[in-house]
Amino acid sequence: MNSTAWLQVLASGLLMGLVYGLVAVGLSLIFGLMDVVNFAHGEFLMLAMYAAFGFFAFAHLDPVLALPLVAAVMFGVGALAYAGVVRHALRFKANAGMVQIFATFGLATMIQGAAQYLFTPDYRSIKGSWFDGRTLEVGGVFLPSAQVYAAAVSVLAFAGLYLLMTRTDFGRALEATREDKGAVALVGIDSNRVFTLGWGLGAALVGVAGAVLATFYYIHPQVGASFALIAYVTVALGGFGSVFGALAAGVIVGVVEAGTAALLPPALKALGVYLLYLVVLFVRPQGLFGKLG
Amino acid sequence: MINRRDTLLGLAGLAGALASARAQSTASGTEVVIGAIYPLSGPTAQVGADAKHAFDSALDVINNATNLDLPTAKNAGLAGLGGAKVRVVYADHQADPQKGRAEAERLITQDKVAAIVGCFHSSVSATVSATCERYGVPFVCADSSSPSLHRRNLKFFFRTAAHDEMFSEAMFNFMDALKAKGQKIGSVGLFFEDTIFGTDSSTVQRKLASERGYKLACDIKYRNSSPSLTAEVQQVKSANPDVLMPSSYTTDAILLVKTMAEMGYKPRSIMAQAAGFVEEPTLDAVGDKLNGMITRASFSVDLGDKRASAHAVNEKFKARAGRDLNDQTSRQFTALLVLADAIDRARSLDGQKIRDALAATDIPGDKTIMPWSRVKFGADGQNTFANPVLIQYVGTRFVTVYPFEVAAGAAQWPMNA
Numbered sequence: 001m002n003s004t005a006w007l008q009v010l011a012s013g014l015l016m017g018l019v020y021g022l023v024a025v026g027l028s029l030i031f032g033l034m035d036v037v038n039f040a041h042g043e044f045l046m047l048a049m050y051a052a053f054g055f056f057a058f059a060h061l062d063p064v065l066a067l068p069l070v071a072a073v074m075f076g077v078g079a080l081a082y083a084g085v086v087r088h089a090l091r092f093k094a095n096a097g098m099v100q101i102f103a104t105f106g107l108a109t110m111i112q113g114a115a116q117y118l119f120t121p122d123y124r125s126i127k128g129s130w131f132d133g134r135t136l137e138v139g140g141v142f143l144p145s146a147q148v149y150a151a152a153v154s155v156l157a158f159a160g161l162y163l164l165m166t167r168t169d170f171g172r173a174l175e176a177t178r179e180d181k182g183a184v185a186l187v188g189i190d191s192n193r194v195f196t197l198g199w200g201l202g203a204a205l206v207g208v209a210g211a212v213l214a215t216f217y218y219i220h221p222q223v224g225a226s227f228a229l230i231a232y233v234t235v236a237l238g239g240f241g242s243v244f245g246a247l248a249a250g251v252i253v254g255v256v257e258a259g260t261a262a263l264l265p266p267a268l269k270a271l272g273v274y275l276l277y278l279v280v281l282f283v284r285p286q287g288l289f290g291k292l293g
Numbered sequence: 294m295i296n297r298r299d300t301l302l303g304l305a306g307l308a309g310a311l312a313s314a315r316a317q318s319t320a321s322g323t324e325v326v327i328g329a330i331y332p333l334s335g336p337t338a339q340v341g342a343d344a345k346h347a348f349d350s351a352l353d354v355i356n357n358a359t360n361l362d363l364p365t366a367k368n369a370g371l372a373g374l375g376g377a378k379v380r381v382v383y384a385d386h387q388a389d390p391q392k393g394r395a396e397a398e399r400l401i402t403q404d405k406v407a408a409i410v411g412c413f414h415s416s417v418s419a420t421v422s423a424t425c426e427r428y429g430v431p432f433v434c435a436d437s438s439s440p441s442l443h444r445r446n447l448k449f450f451f452r453t454a455a456h457d458e459m460f461s462e463a464m465f466n467f468m469d470a471l472k473a474k475g476q477k478i479g480s481v482g483l484f485f486e487d488t489i490f491g492t493d494s495s496t497v498q499r500k501l502a503s504e505r506g507y508k509l510a511c512d513i514k515y516r517n518s519s520p521s522l523t524a525e526v527q528q529v530k531s532a533n534p535d536v537l538m539p540s541s542y543t544t545d546a547i548l549l550v551k552t553m554a555e556m557g558y559k560p561r562s563i564m565a566q567a568a569g570f571v572e573e574p575t576l577d578a579v580g581d582k583l584n585g586m587i588t589r590a591s592f593s594v595d596l597g598d599k600r601a602s603a604h605a606v607n608e609k610f611k612a613r614a615g616r617d618l619n620d621q622t623s624r625q626f627t628a629l630l631v632l633a634d635a636i637d638r639a640r641s642l643d644g645q646k647i648r649d650a651l652a653a654t655d656i657p658g659d660k661t662i663m664p665w666s667r668v669k670f671g672a673d674g675q676n677t678f679a680n681p682v683l684i685q686y687v688g689t690r691f692v693t694v695y696p697f698e699v700a701a702g703a704a705q706w707p708m709n710a
Contacts, residue, residue, distance in 0.1 A: 016520070016523065120339075120342065218548065
């Protein structure tokens with residue numbers, strides 16, 4: 001492969017990596033807030049993609065325009081998942097970790113089954129969206145417009161998240177609740193409400209990811225699985241709970257994956273990512289940007 | 294005191310009693326139960342949903358009296374078993390060979406199925422057929438195409454359709470013929486998924502390419518259901534083979550075609566190992582980029598003109614599924630009919646007797662909906678008369694282009710000049 005081909009691999013990895021980061025950040029946010037790993041994260045992504053498809057098919061709304069609506073729908077789904085399932089699972093104090101795993105895993109299975117029943121297992125894709133089939137070419141490197149758009153949305157979403165976390169009362173309440181759930185109760189913050197909103201925010205972020213992915217990726221009830229595994233590795237690599245670790249790790253995963261696929265037989269392309277993860281686990285077990293303890 | 298010998302004798306007696314009880318219940322019973330193991334959930338669930346429609350269409354033919362010229366069609370139910378009706382019970386393997394094995398065991402021991410059909414994924418057909426062999430229950434492989442499946446000396450394995458060696462050979466025969474007509478085809482590029490379907494398919498194609506003097510421009514094994522195939526496509530693009538030969542299931546087929554278009558790569562020609570490339574969702578999503586693609590097939594709607602029953606069966610299927618019969622569903626339909634015909638002739642639900650009846654099967658091609666010359670199994674259980682065809686996607690439909698004697702017209706070659 002020549003240098004243009006390598007630039008192509010790097011650019012593709014970077015674009016995909018930004019999307020991975022966006023897919024993963026909601027997971028990291030929820031974990032950071034309340035130490036719960038949401039095993040239904042991939043299913044949230046799938047629901048978001050179906051929501052984008054629904055707006056396109058029934059309201060003829062381009063996924064670009066439907067993005068805020070999808071995020072809003074997913075905010076509701078996330079808040080509902082917390083209020084309806086996770087909150088109750090958290091009440092069990094004995095073997096709490098297992099209960100949370102089974103609760104969110106059960107939620108995942110249920111959402112998947114419901115999606116297959118309601119939406120049928122057919123593969124859908126959004127045809128004729130604004131970015132469909134357009135490609136930018138820069139010096140022999142091809143950048144699919146839909147992926148450039150997705151990467152740009154990812155950067156904007158992270159910027160927005162940064163402002164939200166640092167400049168608003170809600171963000172500070174979120175941060176404070178992460179630090180010490182007991183103490184915030186003393187100053188009058190309802191931790192239950194913060195958790196509900198936190199789940200809503202986490203799901204809304206994966207909603208944004210789903211709305212941009214729907215512009216270029218096929219949609220079916222199991223589509224979440226392809227991305228969920230990468231999201232877990234991304235979150236673990238970036239540091240559990242670290243929001244911006246997810247961004248950095250997403251980019252690293254994307255580039256390493258593309259690079260491995262170019263160097264080794266592509267069937268082994270996950271190898272590079274997992275090797276890197278193993279190294280980080282040995283050298284910095286809390287992840288690149290995670291805090292110890 | 295009960296010693297080990299008595300226990301064994303007792304167990305043997307019990308097994309014998311159970312076996313005869315089962316045989317009795319089947320002789321007087323009015324129902325024949327057949328197991329179908331398919332992906333009903335998971336990334337290939339659509340295949341399972343369509344298989345159900347195909348089997349329902351077949352049951353329609355088997356259980357009702359029709360005037361179609363197909364096996365078991367004349368009278369309602371199976372005449373050999375006093376008009377017994379056939380029922381299909383489904384199990385979900387989720388594309389997982391181990392789940393398939395467990396489900397086969399459950400169908401055999403709990404549901405007492407007389408035989409099993411399946412399983413789309415070659416990897417699952419491998420474990421399911423091994424389980425069937427152990428229990429002495431016939432397995433009719435409807436739609437898995439790995440050549441290794443019939444080379445395991447299994448006595449209860451039967452495959453009605455062609456396998457990838459036959460398919461790939463047809464592809465290379467076709468390319469040889471094009472070369473003889475003056476087309477320049479120097480290199481082929483293999484692009485295959487990493488389970489038994491893709492790897493077996495590539496093994497055959499690699500061998501044929503070297504035997505027939507085609508250069509391997511690229512030989513890429515990729516991870517199935519990947520979120521991105523960009524780096525993989527980059528390698529194909531750099532190699533730019535004269536003919537790209539992909540072996541992929543639906544999700545990867547969609548992603549591959551999309552990614553190639555995004556990277557500004559138009560393969561000169563595509564010769565696909567069916568699977569994902571003949572599925573309606575792929576053609577819906579990226580069909581506009583596949584104009585001129587050639588794929589191997591066991592069936593094509595335009596072939597229906599040559600088989601009296603094909604149109605009628607296609608209508609039955611279409612009324613249920615809302616789409617035409619394709620490569621997969623036509624094979625599923627045919628497999629169930631062939632199996633029902635064997636049970637009819639066996640006049641019994643005994644595994645061994647059904648097996649012997651299957652082995653004695655000899656159905657002329659014009660009594661099927663397939664372009665095959667007949668259904669007759671070799672000692673290894675493979676139907677050696679399942680002639681493969683090549684079809685080309687033109688506009689919005691498939692046209693048969695090879696063998697030339699059944700072709701509807703000359704192939705458009707290359708796909709992208």
